[in-house]
Amino acid sequence: MQVDVIGVCKDYATVRAVDEVSLSARGGEILALLGPNGAGKSSLVRMMVGLTQPDSGSISYQTGDVASATLATTQFGYLPEDRGLYLDRTVQDNLRYIAKLRGMARDDAQKSIANWLQRFDLSERASEPMRQLSKGNQQKVQLIATLLHSPQLVILDEPFSGLDPVNQEFVLSVLEELRSAGKTVILSAHQMALVERMADQLVLMNRGRVIAQGSLAEVRATLQPQQSIRVQFADTIDEAQLAELEGDMNTVVAHPNNTFELTCGGQIDLAQLLTRLQSLAPVVQFSRQHYGLHELYLQAVQA
Numbered sequence: 001m002q003v004d005v006i007g008v009c010k011d012y013a014t015v016r017a018v019d020e021v022s023l024s025a026r027g028g029e030i031l032a033l034l035g036p037n038g039a040g041k042s043s044l045v046r047m048m049v050g051l052t053q054p055d056s057g058s059i060s061y062q063t064g065d066v067a068s069a070t071l072a073t074t075q076f077g078y079l080p081e082d083r084g085l086y087l088d089r090t091v092q093d094n095l096r097y098i099a100k101l102r103g104m105a106r107d108d109a110q111k112s113i114a115n116w117l118q119r120f121d122l123s124e125r126a127s128e129p130m131r132q133l134s135k136g137n138q139q140k141v142q143l144i145a146t147l148l149h150s151p152q153l154v155i156l157d158e159p160f161s162g163l164d165p166v167n168q169e170f171v172l173s174v175l176e177e178l179r180s181a182g183k184t185v186i187l188s189a190h191q192m193a194l195v196e197r198m199a200d201q202l203v204l205m206n207r208g209r210v211i212a213q214g215s216l217a218e219v220r221a222t223l224q225p226q227q228s229i230r231v232q233f234a235d236t237i238d239e240a241q242l243a244e245l246e247g248d249m250n251t252v253v254a255h256p257n258n259t260f261e262l263t264c265g266g267q268i269d270l271a272q273l274l275t276r277l278q279s280l281a282p283v284v285q286f287s288r289q290h291y292g293l294h295e296l297y298l299q300a301v302q303a
């Protein structure tokens, strides 16, 4: 299924929560929404699953040749930010209830529930009230409730929150499995290292707006992060000479062994910089630090 969000805005009383957001999520792809608290991620996903309506713009869904402005409950699974299962009811009762809401036949529901409980290592907890489970295990039951009817579109608001590293890895593998099965996966998350490993498309939001989107390489190109360069000269150099280059640099930090850490803007011409450095003394090492998603994100939202 393809989800197309075009120029969507959403206002609450005094705040524009979502501001002219456009994106396309496709089958067989994981799209990750990233952004600080209050960036508008939950407001956006709530509109994508039809819980609220955009004030302007449009959201449409395409399955094969069939386009629609709405989703049937069987077509999507949604993990809400404020989790919604009944704490006094057992794990099994909760999941049966959700399966019924999703239109599953009793036998299919039972099989799917048993299968997912086993995969999430919760089979033995099936008859316990939700309240007795740890936060992480409650979260796993919520995930099962989202996936048990095998929806084409899976939308997860912070699926990793409350999970320990082992369970985060497990959920990551489940999401990759969904992608391999051709499902459309949209999630919001704060765990950059996990997102960087799995997402095909990133949508970085801040104050309701998209500030960068695309693959990690495309996001990097859009944000043009600062470059951090390490240079080592063969001989001692006159630091005053290096300082003359400082017009181009944000910072120059000296280290032992004629080594310097240079920080400069994203657009600097590295070949030209190297030539200029070589005019000071022979350069024996010249390397650029690789920025991961975490650093890109921090630079972007703190700008």
Ligand SMILES: Nc1ncnc2c1ncn2[C@@H]1O[C@H](COP(=O)(O)OP(=O)(O)OP(=O)(O)O)[C@@H](O)[C@H]1O
Binding pocket: 012, 013, 015, 016, 017, 035, 036, 037, 038, 039, 040, 041, 042, 043, 044, 081
């Ligand atoms: N129901 C609501 N009524 C009024 N304001 C709201 C409502 N829901 C969200 N907001 C506001 O809209 C903005 C975006 O909030 P939203 O929850 O979408 O952000 P988020 O990116 O999901 O944040 P978080 O990472 O903290 O979950 C915030 O300023 C928030 O206070």
